[in-house]
Amino acid sequence: MQSFEFIDLILFLGVSQGVFLAVTIQIIQNKNRDANKVLSIILLIASIMLTGRLFYFRYSDSEWLFRVAAFVDTLIFVFGPLFYLYFRRLVFNETPLYKLHFSNFIPAACMIGYYFWTLSYSYEEFFLLFNQGILVIPYFIMETVGIFFNIYYCYRCFQLIRTYQKEEKKNLSYSQSLIPFLYSFLITVLLFLTLWLLSYSKVYFLHVYTSVINYNLVWVSIPISIYVIGFYSLKQPEIFRMPLSKKNLTRNKERLEGQAIEDLNQKLENLMVTEKIYLNHKLTLVDLANQLNTSTNNVSWLLNNIHKSSFYDYINTYRVKTFVEKIEKGEHHHHTLLALSMDSGFNSKSTFNKAFKTVIKDTPSNYIKKLNTI
Template sequence: MQTIINQFVYFAYFQSLFLLFIYIFSPKNRKNINGYLVFLIVLLAVGLTGRIIYISGIFGQNFRFYAFSEFSILMFGSTIYLFTQSSLRGKKFNLSDLIHYIPGVLYILIIVLYFMLPSDQIIGERAKSGELFRVITLLVGTGLAFNITYWILSCRLFFQVKKKLRNELSFSIKTGFFSNFLIAIGLCLTCWLVVYFISIFGFDTIERTARRTIWLSIALIILFITYYGIKEPELFKFGRQTGNKKYQQSKLSIEDLDNLKVALETLMIEKKPYLNRKLVKSELSEMLGISNPEIARLLNERIGMNFFEYVNYYRIKEFVELAKSQKVENLTFFGLAQEAGFNSKTTFNKSFKKLMGMPPKDYFQN
């Protein structure tokens, strides 16, 4: 088992160096990749370096090198959160973000002062008295609590932004990959939490082996996500899908809303903006000559739909008309849906069933 774990350590280590090499020597990838992903790789490289030195025995089986590998533990959670915030909201780095790393810096100082600087004799006495085990248990528990807290904040932010995007966009975006990333991190942290409680009850050998495995799992997940960050950077740019322009609050009267409702319906029928598969709410509001909050109020109070539902309602109507035309002879249902403005087969099927009460195939058979 230990041999397999060591092989994973070497694989993750050299993979992290390879990705850093690509980032440093490829201007194109350096421009596209999220900076927090790069910092995650650096953290992995630092943590894995200590493990590589320890298991290789270059300087003997000195536990201080193993302690060195713990430097990055409290940096993971905060970096994942800042990466999530940067990807979902398009937030750029600010010096105030460094406050999230203060606990990590303090953690490193404790590791250095308590585990690395004292002599072997002092460490041995602490181990015999049980003090060393208590301190390690406290530090591991602190690291777990810290990382779990930031993971929860990341998940909360993800669901908030996903809900907001549904009210701003008329099309579906690829959030599945990002959500799977958070789920995988959550599963690793959950397993780590279970292993932590196992160690408290005296099964420290199981805890040490399992914790190394879980830590490596997190490393491989981050390396995997970083690979896609280089290969398909658009997967992590949700924050750029919506405009950041700020508007004043709506001051429209009831009569204004009624007039705008008629104007909006006329616009949708005559200019068919819904045929744009990437239509966003800010674009439609500009076409109507009103602000983003005002069109949101119009949709909610006078139409009873959010932006996503409203635009796809017109796309369904367009689809039904196309299905009655000669185009149906040359195109599939999804081909017609794309002609009507849909960019996703899943979104089309869900929208059609919600509006018509049945799938497209059943509707036309009936």
């Protein structure tokens, strides 16, 4: 058994915090439940892998612990699919609940098959084959597949973020501040993959072994990743999950014509001008469609084709105009700009500033300065 080292402490802390966060998310976080179940599984798998690596570092002379450590390495092939599943369940509302196809786990199954093949060799025979270089090619192939397999799922997660950004403007009139969380999550995973790729390239292509960038650094990055992911997930409030648009839906079924357009547009104008429905901080496309007694597709079609606007821009234009009216009445002399923006229907300073600049083509402070000079 090796002496206790600093990396052992890091791995131990990673294991303990991974288990703690996996359990805490289920106990405290009652929100985003379907997504958080997947996140807890990810955190537990990461903890298991760190435990296996801890066994490998400290008990490599023990055959059964070495075998356990070798088996948990196969779990690296399930991270990518699970990350994608977590992202998809977190941001999209799908019925039935989205599940991964078995084909996503074929590489993991192949890796497990390879592991059981190695069991046909004794502990001494395995290390003899490894030292002779006979197992280098299989390990090279598996590691190559593992790296690019996970990079592929990071790319798919990035595509989900782009799709979410498009759907957000179609369905929400406010910002959920979810994008920074998703990018932080993805960047953390990419950091781990980058370190892994660097270590892999140095070993297999450059045949360089250094104490700066090596596999130890890769394993140290996992506890850091666990902390970042778990911390952000605990902070993340319940979010409005977007309906995922189906490409095979025909637009003609929801297209409005003639009097139907005029009637729906008149109802919409009444809700906006008379009832001021836009003052609802968390107004969604579903809410508006329910008020209009029609489908969300009809409302989207009306906004896109008649008003030439997304739901997000349409609602926030009314909010900006309400804010401007308050400024022109001099209410900013008695209230903060943030308070006035909230009274106008905005739910955050960032959403307000962005919408104001889009509509007025200026910042709120500059607009007020110009108004005072008139």
